[in-house]
Amino acid sequence: MWLSLAFALFVAPMQAQEEERPYFDQREQALLRLLTKLPQTPPPSPSNRFADDPRAARFGQILFFDPGLSPSGTVSCATCHDPEKGWSDGRPTSLGVSLGRRNAPTLLGAAEQRWFFWDGRADSLWSQALGPVENPVEMAGSRTDMVRYVAETPDLRKAYEELFGAMPEGLDDRKRFPDGARPRPPAPTGMFHDVSDLSMPTEGLPAYKAWASMSAEDQEAINQAFAYCGKAIAAFERKLVIQPAPFDRFAASVLTPGAEGADKDAISIAAQRGLELFMGKASCHNCHFTPLMSDREFHNVGHEVGVDEDFDHGRPDGIQKLRLDPFNGMGPYSDAPDLETNVKLRYLFYDSHTYGAYKTPTLRNLGRTAPYMHDGRFDTIEEVVFFYQQLPGQPPIGHREETLTRPRMTLQERKDLAAFLRTLDSPPLPEELRRAPD
Ligand code: HEC
Ligand code: HEC
Known part of the structure; x- marks a missing residue:
């Protein structure tokens, strides 16, 4: 009897399911x-010639987990892209130096994407990685401070110089390279953004004024080193392949x-x-x-x-910002700025539907x-x-x-x-x- 009961209770329903x-x-x-x-290997990233360099990936991995990238010394990329939380943070919107307004996406498979961020304001993984460093609610730092941090941390400096050559000279001169110096980011305003509104480098925070006080060569040197760090971080992220x-x-x-x-x-x-x-x-x-x-x-x-x-x-804000981003695929820091490689940038348009x-x-x-x-x-x-x-x-x-x-x-x-x-x-x-x- 027990056997037939067991059959009725467990085996029979399983068989019924089997039929469905x-x-x-x-x-x-x-x-x-x-x-x-x-795909177990991500698509090529022509704008980043270090994309598949294992030494770059190792350096990028160090940077990814290093809270020293934020001036407060408390926030790393892994704070919001925690490997134990699906490379996200488990929060509705992210908490870095302060509370953001957007949810942190997983980084698993990120290298398969064509556009980055919810609004697609970056066109490569390496240029994406530069955003959080200066985002006031994320790491609230600056490119100048980050490059100086790498230069002043012996292991990081060594890894950087082996890959990319000498770091900028004179970084300890705070007059030439003021603390916190960073350019004003493009900030679309209003519904039909006025592009002429977007590039006023000295307006606003002292950090923007500090940046404007630097020579063009020094700005360029910082930008180049900043871009290299992004390229290394991207090389690491390319290893986060979905199983x-x-x-x-x-x-x-x-x-x-x-x-x-x-x-x-x-x-x-x-x-x-x-x-x-x-x-x-x-x-x-x-x-x-x-x-x-x-x-x-x-x-x-x-x-x-x-x-x-x-x-x-x-999306419309993302398009505006991407067009003006000097780190986009057609910009001076790209390793493949030609039109053919960046054909996706030609088809950026926005209207009320976006x-x-x-x-x-x-x-x-x-x-x-x-x-x-x-x-x-x-x-x-x-x-x-x-x-x-x-x-x-x-x-x-x-x-x-x-x-x-x-x-x-x-x-x-x-x-x-x-x-x-x-x-x-x-x-x-x-x-x-x-x-x-x-
Ligand atoms: C304070 C939390 C926080 C920190 C720190 C942070 N991120 Fe993010 N990350 C986010 C949020 C939130 C988004 C989405 C933002 C948006 O769309 O505007 C995002 C988006 C991304 C994306 C885009 C993914 C996609 O599919 O579009 C990548 C890649 C990424 N972050 C990598 C990094 C890297 C690399 C660092 C370190 C340099 C970093 N993040 C630091 C919260 C964070
Ligand atoms: C018209 C295109 C479209 C269709 C159809 C669609 N989605 Fe989505 N889905 C999106 C977009 C865009 C988002 C992000 C929207 C946002 O964040 O505001 C999204 C977000 C999601 C998310 C959240 C994922 C995350 O990590 O935040 C889930 C889950 C999801 N969709 C499941 C579904 C399911 C299930 C269906 C079918 C019932 C579906 N989607 C149909 C476009 C679509």
């Missing part, structure tokens, strides 16, 4: 092919059964149904495709913004990178799924994209979709990448 295993037809298989097969997740092992079982690692039981049946929804009724794949589960472009999903809240424009658009984030490792969205407004994957079903309210400017269709989903279907999204967590990277090198 979804079948992936040709259309779905074609879509599945777009989502899996993670295959249970989803990929399942996808292999559908696409190439019998291949190494292929496993039709790698994800639950509920997650398999969720995958069908993702590529079917819920149309998530319209924007979340490629093995990163991101089209690497910008969209307005139409978040509501409270009346007292300051509206974050997103207001409120942010970069489609990767869905890889979602289980470790809560909270979600550019402002960390959702705590759980379930809340995100519910949002896409409801699409409440309207964005304050611009409009929500029409490809978002408010799919009708039952509670069970929402659970299935969330279960699928949880199968995208990869095993952690080797321990030697998750800390400062020996």
Whole structure:
């Protein structure tokens, strides 16, 4: 009797589930092919000739974990991109020297991106890395202080000079290289930004005045050394490659059964149904495709913004800043400033449709990178799924994209979709990448 009871309770329901295993037809298989097969080497980065230099990666790894890069000595890149928190920080918006307004994205697979930051204001990983150093809410430092810190720290100086040659001369002369000196960053204002407004180097903080007081050669020397440090950090970040997740092992079982690692039981049946929804009724794949589960472009999903809240424009600001950034791919610090390499920079335009658009984030490792969205407004994957079903309210400017269709989903279907999204967590990277090198 016990045996038959055990059968009724456990074995029979399992068999019933077995029968419901979804079948992936040709259309779905074609879509599945777009989502899996993670590249294990990132695409080339022609603007950074040190991108794949192991010595640069090692130097970059030291810088990444070094809080000395911030004048307070308390904030490193790893503060907000913590390897133990999916290379993010677990907070709605980041806390550096003070509280920021945006959520820290994971760095896993970042080298696969075309644009960096939620608004895409950097076009390379190396130029991205320069932003946080001077961001007043992140490290609140300056390029001059950072270069001086490298020059005055014997191990860093040695590593730097082996790679990039001599550091700028005369850094201990505070008159020539004033503390905190940095140029005024381009700051778009208003709805239709006036470009002439953006380059007034002496206006504002003493730090900008200090920078303006420096000779053009000294400014240039600091910029060059700053760019080299960014290139080293990028070389390290290129090693943060996404490892295959249970989803990929399942996808292999559908696409190439019998291949190494292929496993039709790698994800639950509920997650398999969720995958069908993702590529079917819920149309998530319209924007979340490629093995990163991101089209690497910008969209307005139409978040509501409270009346007292300051509206974050997103993409248009990013375009303005990128165009004016001397560290962009066509600038003087790029190792491949030609037009052909930088063709993506030619197609930057913004209009009212780009207001409120942010970069489609990767869905890889979602289980470790809560909270979600550019402002960390959702705590759980379930809340995100519910949002896409409801699409409440309207964005304050611009409009929500029409490809978002408010799919009708039952509670069970929402659970299935969330279960699928949880199968995208990869095993952690080797321990030697998750800390400062020996
Ligand atoms: C105070 C927290 C904080 C610190 C410190 C910090 N970051 Fe970030 N990082 C963020 C936030 C927040 C964003 C998104 C900001 C935005 O879009 O405006 C971000 C974005 C990024 C991105 C873009 C990822 C993508 O997919 O677009 C990369 C790469 C990155 N940071 C690397 C670094 C590096 C390298 C350092 C150290 C030099 C660093 N971060 C320091 C919080 C931080
Ligand atoms: C029109 C393009 C588009 C479609 C379709 C779309 N997304 Fe998104 N998704 C985005 C963009 C853009 C963001 C970032 C928006 C923001 O931060 O304001 C995002 C953010 C997310 C996030 C947050 C990730 C993070 O790390 O913060 C999740 C999870 C997500 N989408 C899941 C889904 C699911 C599930 C579906 C299908 C129901 C879907 N998306 C459909 C474009 C899209």
